[in-house]
Amino acid sequence: MRYEILGPFQVVDEDGKHTIRARKIRVLLTVLLVRADQVVPVDQLITEIWGEAPPRRATAGLHVYISQIRKFLHRPGAEDPVLTRPPGYLLRLGADELDLRRLELLVNQGRNDFRQGRHDQASAAFEEALDLSADHLPDDLGNGPVLEGFHTWLRETRLECVEMLMESRMMLGRHRELVGDLYQLTTEHPLREVLHRQLMLALYRSGRRADALHAYQSARRTLNEELGLEPCRDLQNLQRSILTSDHRLDLPIPA
Incomplete structure (x- = not known):
């Protein structure tokens, strides 16, 4: 089974793709997946679903939603992935796939390849990471602390991938074809000095x-x-180097 949360929520298995229409249940399951293999306290789950002013019977409502998620995820012969663990609940990922974990793996792989000078491999990893996270998250996913933090992390991770992809392609001598993309990126993100x-x-x-x-x-x-x-020191130094046509700005020649 594969969980997809980096866009419209869906669960994929051998029978096809499945989704949850009820917003509160979808928010709950997304939070459990963002914190997969960790216990999420009941109070935190309630805040994610209802905000700072939950209804009087929020705890009972949460139990109902957990029960509905268990039914949704039940597969014959498989153990229940949602476990009760004081002070809350835990979603055990086990052998199931989660696109978020795949994204984290690709980003770490790209960073390592870049540090080792493997710029072709780094470019491929960052490209795949950006493709995987290209879909916009639903607007109704909620704005509790966990999901808000997740949204922020995803935005920053995508920007890091973009910057590192540009850097890798520059190291491969593809500077001419990058000019148009970089003009657009600096317009979209005018405060990103990188x-x-x-x-x-x-x-x-x-x-x-x-x-x-x-x-x-x-x-x-x-x-x-x-x-x-x-501008930061890097930009100022680069300007001075350009003014003097510093040879150190030339693309390094592979040994």
């Missing part, structure tokens, strides 16, 4: 020194207007 640095370097390596310096001024203006800050 993306501005990558755009400047891609332009410089493409023989567009004037455009690289203009990209620096654009980033500087944005940071000043939005945050009242000057």
Whole structure:
């Protein structure tokens, strides 16, 4: 069985794809999956489902929802994956698959490949991670602390994958084809200085020194207007290196 929570929720087994229409039950099961193999206290589950003002009989309602989830996940001959463990409940993943775990594995694999200089493999891992997490999470998934933290983690992880993918492709000498993507990314994420640095370097390596310096001024203006800050030291150093055509900016030649 495979759980998919990085987009529209669904459970996939040999009989096909299954989903849950009831929002509160879907929120509950998603929380248990985000915290798979960990005990989630009853009070925390109630907050995720009903917020800070739960109904008087919220605990009884939670028990009903847990029972419905157990029925939904029941498979002949298989053990119940949802266990009662004081002070709450635990979803045991066991041999089942969870797309979130696959995403974590791909990101860690990409980081390791990048550190080891295996940029082709790193690019492939980051591309697969971005494809896996491409679907938008449902708007009605809830905004309790666990799911809010999950949303934030997913956004930041996707941005890290984008930045590391750009970096890996730069190391492979693909700077010319990255210029358009980096212009778009700096527009979508104007405060991410890493993306501005990558755009400047891609332009410089493409023989567009004037455009690289203009990209620096654009980033500087944005940071000043939005945050009242000057660009970080990396950006400032890169600007100076571009002005002097520092040979250290050239793409390293493989040994």
